[in-house]
Amino acid sequence: MEQIYNFFDMKMPRPTNYGWFHILFILIAISATVLLCVFFKDAKDKIFRRIMLISWLTMVILEIYKQLNYSISFPDGTFTWDYQWYAFPYQFCSTPLYVLPFLAFMKEGKVRDFFEAYISTFSLFAGLVVFIYPNDVFIKTIGINIQTMVHHGLQIVLGVYCAVYNRKKLNFKYFLKAIPVFMALLVIAVILNETAGAYIKTAFDETFNMFYISRLFPCTLPVVSLFYPPVLPWFLFFLVYSVGFCLAATVIFYITLGIMKLVYHLNAKHSKKENA
Numbered sequence: 001m002e003q004i005y006n007f008f009d010m011k012m013p014r015p016t017n018y019g020w021f022h023i024l025f026i027l028i029a030i031s032a033t034v035l036l037c038v039f040f041k042d043a044k045d046k047i048f049r050r051i052m053l054i055s056w057l058t059m060v061i062l063e064i065y066k067q068l069n070y071s072i073s074f075p076d077g078t079f080t081w082d083y084q085w086y087a088f089p090y091q092f093c094s095t096p097l098y099v100l101p102f103l104a105f106m107k108e109g110k111v112r113d114f115f116e117a118y119i120s121t122f123s124l125f126a127g128l129v130v131f132i133y134p135n136d137v138f139i140k141t142i143g144i145n146i147q148t149m150v151h152h153g154l155q156i157v158l159g160v161y162c163a164v165y166n167r168k169k170l171n172f173k174y175f176l177k178a179i180p181v182f183m184a185l186l187v188i189a190v191i192l193n194e195t196a197g198a199y200i201k202t203a204f205d206e207t208f209n210m211f212y213i214s215r216l217f218p219c220t221l222p223v224v225s226l227f228y229p230p231v232l233p234w235f236l237f238f239l240v241y242s243v244g245f246c247l248a249a250t251v252i253f254y255i256t257l258g259i260m261k262l263v264y265h266l267n268a269k270h271s272k273k274e275n276a
Helices: 002-008 020-039 043-072 094-106 112-133 142-165 174-175 177-205 232-273
Strands: none
Touching: 002 043, 020 112, 020 142, 020 174, 043 094, 094 112, 094 142, 094 177, 112 142, 112 174, 112 177, 112 232, 142 232, 174 177, 174 232, 177 232
16 A cells, blocks of 8 residues: 555655746647637537536545545555645645636526536636746645646636637626626635534644634635734734625626637637628
């Protein structure tokens, strides 16, 4: 078993921002996005759900690997299990693990629109942030670096693809459907922090800070950490966090909408030239 563990724990020099490893996965993400949006933009609902299912299963399998890798070790050749509570899979970037099943198993309709809107805005934002600045997620373990890039890359690929797939519905009213999903996920994070997080801190003296909004631990997210705990009381910090992420998702929505309108305009212009 130790040999199996060592195989999945192989090391590499820690990747750098926009080094070869980072650029490789940027190119893979762009290629996958283009392929999906070109060849499956009008896919039947069954095909769309199959794409979501395969993507979700890929994320789940890699997440299981990550959890095992973080928790298992062999000091002096002895199997040791020590779960790393800080890595519990319920962070903002982890939410596709819980949202994608709705896309994979629900047929097209008004209810599924809420989850599709979330994937094409909030989840897309989370993936882009990590791909633009992945410095904090890279370590020396090859498998974990691959898991990180695949997971966040899929957030980008699926986010753009969902927007393109639902391009006829894409308006501000459609975007607003994403906010209740985000708020529900956020409230769950608060409940987990106040229950499991409080117990884990007391019993094991370990960090459990889902969405990095626990009142029991300082926020470590770039920019957001400037507000809590040094400046704002927790409740105001929570409001700033909630509004800030909603505004970021709004920006992502309008950028996506703008790019799609530009592409449509260029295609229409090109078609007119060919028909002239």
